[in-house]
Amino acid sequence: MRHLLSPLDFTVEETEKLLTLASDIEKNRPRYAHVCDGKKLATLFFEPSTRTRLSFESAMLSLGGSVLGFSSADSSSAAKGESVADTIRVISCYADICAIRHPKEGAAFVAASKSSIPVINAGDGGHQHPTQTLTDLLTIHSLKGGIGNMTVGLCGDLKFGRTVHSLIHALVRYPNIRFVLISPPELRVPDYIKESVLDAKNVEYRETANLDDAMEELDILYMTRVQRERFFNEEDYIRMKDCYILDKEKMKLAKPDMYVLHPLPRVNEISVEVDDDPRAAYFKQAQYGVYVRMALIMTLLEVEQPC
Amino acid sequence: MLNISGIKEGVVLDHIQAGKSMDIYRHLGLGDMDCTVAIIKNAKSSKMGRKDIIKIEGSLDSLDLDVLGYIDHNITVNIIRDDKIVEKRCLKLPNRLVNVIHCKNPRCITSVEQELPHIFYLADKEKELYRCQYCDEKHS
Numbered sequence: 001m002r003h004l005l006s007p008l009d010f011t012v013e014e015t016e017k018l019l020t021l022a023s024d025i026e027k028n029r030p031r032y033a034h035v036c037d038g039k040k041l042a043t044l045f046f047e048p049s050t051r052t053r054l055s056f057e058s059a060m061l062s063l064g065g066s067v068l069g070f071s072s073a074d075s076s077s078a079a080k081g082e083s084v085a086d087t088i089r090v091i092s093c094y095a096d097i098c099a100i101r102h103p104k105e106g107a108a109f110v111a112a113s114k115s116s117i118p119v120i121n122a123g124d125g126g127h128q129h130p131t132q133t134l135t136d137l138l139t140i141h142s143l144k145g146g147i148g149n150m151t152v153g154l155c156g157d158l159k160f161g162r163t164v165h166s167l168i169h170a171l172v173r174y175p176n177i178r179f180v181l182i183s184p185p186e187l188r189v190p191d192y193i194k195e196s197v198l199d200a201k202n203v204e205y206r207e208t209a210n211l212d213d214a215m216e217e218l219d220i221l222y223m224t225r226v227q228r229e230r231f232f233n234e235e236d237y238i239r240m241k242d243c244y245i246l247d248k249e250k251m252k253l254a255k256p257d258m259y260v261l262h263p264l265p266r267v268n269e270i271s272v273e274v275d276d277d278p279r280a281a282y283f284k285q286a287q288y289g290v291y292v293r294m295a296l297i298m299t300l301l302e303v304e305q306p307c
Numbered sequence: 308m309l310n311i312s313g314i315k316e317g318v319v320l321d322h323i324q325a326g327k328s329m330d331i332y333r334h335l336g337l338g339d340m341d342c343t344v345a346i347i348k349n350a351k352s353s354k355m356g357r358k359d360i361i362k363i364e365g366s367l368d369s370l371d372l373d374v375l376g377y378i379d380h381n382i383t384v385n386i387i388r389d390d391k392i393v394e395k396r397c398l399k400l401p402n403r404l405v406n407v408i409h410c411k412n413p414r415c416i417t418s419v420e421q422e423l424p425h426i427f428y429l430a431d432k433e434k435e436l437y438r439c440q441y442c443d444e445k446h447s
Contacts, residue, residue: 083420104416106441110423125414127442196431 002300003112003119007133007166012173018134019141021305022288022295026142029062031306032294036065039301042095043069044087044111045122046078046102051264051286052122052131056099059293063303068095085114092116097301099131100124118300126162131296132263133166135289140220142288143259143281148174153214155182155244156224156269158189163263164224165193172201179205180214184243186236187226211244215253221246223262223269223282247271251279261285317342317364319385319392320375325349327379328359334374334407337363373401377408377437402429404437412444 003009010018025032041060045053048071057067070076077087084102088111091098100111101122108121108128123129141147152171154164158181168189171177179198181189188207189198198205208214215221226241245268246260262270262282274280298305323331328346331337337344342365352358363370367386375382376398386394404427410417417423417439426440437446 083422084416085420085423102416103414104419105412105414105443106416106439109441110416110420124416125442127414 001116001118003108003115003121004130004296004300005108005112005119005121006128007130007170009130015134015137015170018292018295018299019138021298022138022291023142024305025294026288026291032063032298034064035298035303035306036060036063036301039063039065039097039303040095041065041067041069041297042091042098043067043071043122044076044091044098044100044102045069045071046073046076046100046107048072049101049123051289052101052129053099055286055289056120056122056131056293058290059297062290063294063297065096065297069098084110087111088115088119097297120296120300126160129162129166131289131293132163133170134292134296135285136163136167136222136261136263137170138288138292139259139261139281139285143284144219144257147171147177149176150219151178151180151217153180153182153218153221154189154224155211155214155221155246157187157226157240158183158224159187160227161224164189164222167222168193168197172197172203177203179203180218181205181207182209182211182214182244183207184209184240187240211246212250212253215250215258216255218254218258221254221258221260223260223266225262225265225267225269242268244269245271246274248273248277251277254279313390314343314362314364314387315390316366317362317387318367318370319387320361320363321358321383321385322352322355323359323361323382324379325355325357325359328361331361331375331378331382334378335370337361340365340369342369372396372398373404374407376401377404400429400432400435403427403440408437408446410439410442410444410446412439412442415439415442415444417441 043053043056060067084107092115097118099120099122100108103125105125105127107124112119121128158164228237259279259281345362347360349357380398380400384396385392405424409425427437430436430438
């Protein structure tokens, strides 16, 4: 039995297999409509999350399975003081697979260590969010026809953004990836990631605070939101929250086949006028999130692919 | 020179950094054991200048060498049988530590679920860096 706790739990080969399955699901949805008939997914959301929870539920329902669960700690026995370990032992009796989101880092690891069903980490605090990374990989894979030989721009909060850190970890495993890290000096990628991931693997990157200058060299632009909850000082947040706003003028500087991704929700960092640009892929990305979760559920449940 | 009698059967922890013997005494839980323990502080050493030594009478089984490896892997463990050193064991940094050090990250699951064991893994051997198994926070 396998779990997915970190984006690196799957090898590059396993990830490729998963992405290929997700792509096939995208093209042949009706064929997969009953592959999980009779199977149940438990969504254990100890903190609220609209997109991730609904994406998981949509994925399982699209496979013919059913879902059960809770969407906040208040409506679970955690409010009575039950431990994650006890919760998962009980849920293991009710469902075939579970997706867990918890505000504390490492909660999914605890769940997996006590579970008798596959556990998917749907986000554990600021630590890991592997299905977002798989979604990002599938989006790049589908839009660019593969992953590798490309320049990826990461823009916004590169210091606290866990999706950015996970994506860097995942992308450096592919050939000839180059990064342009676009952020204000205060929100740069932490040194430990530069040293232990980028430098250690001899990955080419440059840091800049100027989005305009970077636009023309990018194949992918991954925008992120500056998150208020990461700042201790409200003044710092206000100063930096609108430091990058992607608009039509900036998009004119980009290649015709450059795609814009965003883990959502967006606030001001992408102007709504960009939404109609065919290179704006962030809502498509949300759809890819469902396909990749469908593929993941099938893989962890060891469901046979339909003929 | 101060003379401490030898031990017939037991363990001698040699080449302990001077002044560190009481830390090791505590970490190994030697205070809770019934066996005879001798602590020698600031002994002369040609290699180290000054060193501490701990002599423990009894079996090696009761000692957690992983803890010892984490505290100071330069310590030499001499196994004594019939008054003779029968084995010299060199320590290495353990790959995993359970309930030796604690995670201080307030966002870690161990901060709210106190019955969980505190598990750390060796993330960087050269830098002797351990990270929490749950949240990956480095131990400092």
